[in-house]
Amino acid sequence: MFASSSFSRFDTPPFFSACPAPPSAGERSSNTVVDLLVVGASFAGLACARAAALAGLRVMVLEKKSSAGAKLHTTGIIVKDAVDTVPWLAEVPPALVRRIDGVRLYSPDMRHVDLHAPGYWFWATDAPALLDWMVDSARASGVDVQLGTLFEQALWMNDRWEIPLTHGPCRGTCISARYIVGADGPHSRVAKALGLSRNTRFLYGIEHEYRGARMAPDFLHCFVDRQLAPGYIGWALDGVGVSQIGLARRMDTQAAPALRVDPLLRKIASVVSPGDAPPVAIRAGMIPCGGVLPVVARERALLVGDAAGMVSPVTAGGIHTALQHGERAGEAIARFVRGEVEDPASWFVRSYPRFRLKRALRWAFDHFQSDWMFNRLLGTPQMRRMAELVYFHRKASPLPRG
Numbered sequence: 435m436f437a438s439s440s441f442s443r444f445d446t447p448p449f450f451s452a453c454p455a456p457p458s459a460g461e462r463s464s465n466t467v468v469d470l471l472v473v474g475a476s477f478a479g480l481a482c483a484r485a486a487a488l489a490g491l492r493v494m495v496l497e498k499k500s501s502a503g504a505k506l507h508t509t510g511i512i513v514k515d516a517v518d519t520v521p522w523l524a525e526v527p528p529a530l531v532r533r534i535d536g537v538r539l540y541s542p543d544m545r546h547v548d549l550h551a552p553g554y555w556f557w558a559t560d561a562p563a564l565l566d567w568m569v570d571s572a573r574a575s576g577v578d579v580q581l582g583t584l585f586e587q588a589l590w591m592n593d594r595w596e597i598p599l600t601h602g603p604c605r606g607t608c609i610s611a612r613y614i615v616g617a618d619g620p621h622s623r624v625a626k627a628l629g630l631s632r633n634t635r636f637l638y639g640i641e642h643e644y645r646g647a648r649m650a651p652d653f654l655h656c657f658v659d660r661q662l663a664p665g666y667i668g669w670a671l672d673g674v675g676v677s678q679i680g681l682a683r684r685m686d687t688q689a690a691p692a693l694r695v696d697p698l699l700r701k702i703a704s705v706v707s708p709g710d711a712p713p714v715a716i717r718a719g720m721i722p723c724g725g726v727l728p729v730v731a732r733e734r735a736l737l738v739g740d741a742a743g744m745v746s747p748v749t750a751g752g753i754h755t756a757l758q759h760g761e762r763a764g765e766a767i768a769r770f771v772r773g774e775v776e777d778p779a780s781w782f783v784r785s786y787p788r789f790r791l792k793r794a795l796r797w798a799f800d801h802f803q804s805d806w807m808f809n810r811l812l813g814t815p816q817m818r819r820m821a822e823l824v825y826f827h828r829k830a831s832p833l834p835r836g
């Protein structure tokens with residue numbers, strides 16, 4: 435959350451150096467002036483940039499990868515709450531998503547319960563194609579998306595952020611921005627450059643994509659097993675054109691733990707078969723799980739999405755919050771630039787989710803996860819209710835009386 439101390443620190447800004455050294459002969463040298471500079475062309479950054487551009491701001495996005503959909507870490511499941519609350523998702527081409535109606539939850543001894551909630555579903559997505567579509571859509575709304583462009587630092591000068599670009603196609607350019615948003619993921623460079631809080635607690639996840647896998651198609655299959663996935667679960671789903679099978683675990687040190695899909699595949703062979711061919715893609719990545727960070731804003735700057743730790747500590751889902759708060763941040767910044775409201779750094783970030791219950795559940799899961807207990811509780815009304823709350827939120831059915 436916003437801490438007033440970061441505002442007061444801002445009175446004596448730490449950066450005084452000038453924009454980049456003059457480029458050598460043949461290099462581009464120019465200044466680009468924008469209202470808002472967003473770092474990161476993923477769910478949070480693109481939602482923020484598009485909302486601000488639709489509200490009339492000049493917006494630029496910097497993305498270090500050559501395409502937004504390249505080298506993704508995410509499974510890409512989008513919950514119905516996101517589809518209900520983020521109007522942009524209504525425009526997503528149907529070919530990029532597939533509806534999944536229920537969850538099949540397996541205990542460590544491989545018994546299962548099927549969970550549904552009336553009117554609730556998930557989207558499996560072709561996440562790379564979805565993000566590339568989002569870039570096109572943001573550009574069509576007026577956002578200048580610069581791919582292959584690394585953010586390194588921001589300098590506060592003359593009441594603006596100056597962002598020198600020393601790599602990529604814009605090398606030698608200096609971006610001058612009234613506002614900066616860090617939507618650059620779990621290891622945010624913007625947070626580091628601006629002296630904001632940084633994520634320290636993570637899950638680590640790995641996922642294989644297969645063509646020709648076999649499983650019951652209408653479920654997100656979730657596997658609880660303390661040995662294979664301590665602190666989280668394994669999962670399998672028939673996605674868009676591929677099947678996705680993965681698992682994640684708690685990270686007890688800052689080094690990514692050894693995590694392999696093969697032991698999970700052996701364990702779940704009776705219900706999920708990857709087919710005969712090797713995986714067509716492998717993804718892995720860190721998921722912040724400590725909740726929203728203490729200092730996510732300072733004057734004319736804020737973090738959003740994973741950069742702010744905005745991931746459910748229980749489900750490890752972050753796309754919904756990234757899209758929703760990204761979009762709202764863009765709208766709030768547009769109102770600020772138009773002079774209608776105070777700097778959102780002082781009020782908007784207070785609306786970020788606190789995940790109080792989910793942080794308590796994460797603590798309990800970290801300390802008391804027990805395969806024996808899960809085997810015994812699977813199928814009880816209490817366990818079903820708890821699982822439905824985790825997966826379906828408000829749409830979970832009430833606990834039966836008696």
Ligand SMILES: Cc1cc2nc3c(=O)[nH]c(=O)nc-3n(C[C@H](O)[C@H](O)[C@H](O)COP(=O)(O)OP(=O)(O)OC[C@H]3O[C@@H](n4cnc5c(N)ncnc54)[C@H](O)[C@@H]3O)c2cc1C
Binds near residue numbers: 508741
């Ligand atoms: C294995 C795995 C599976 C997951 N599955 C799901 C799921 O099914 N559903 C769900 O809701 N959530 C899931 N999550 C979490 C979800 O992916 C994240 O919460 C979500 O992607 C956050 O979006 P974001 O826009 O905040 O950040 P990110 O998606 O991390 O994007 C950050 C962007 O910033 C760019 N960037 C970083 N540094 C720089 C820099 N210095 N300069 C320029 N650009 C930079 C990156 O290249 C990237 O494009 C999963 C995470 C993992 C690791």
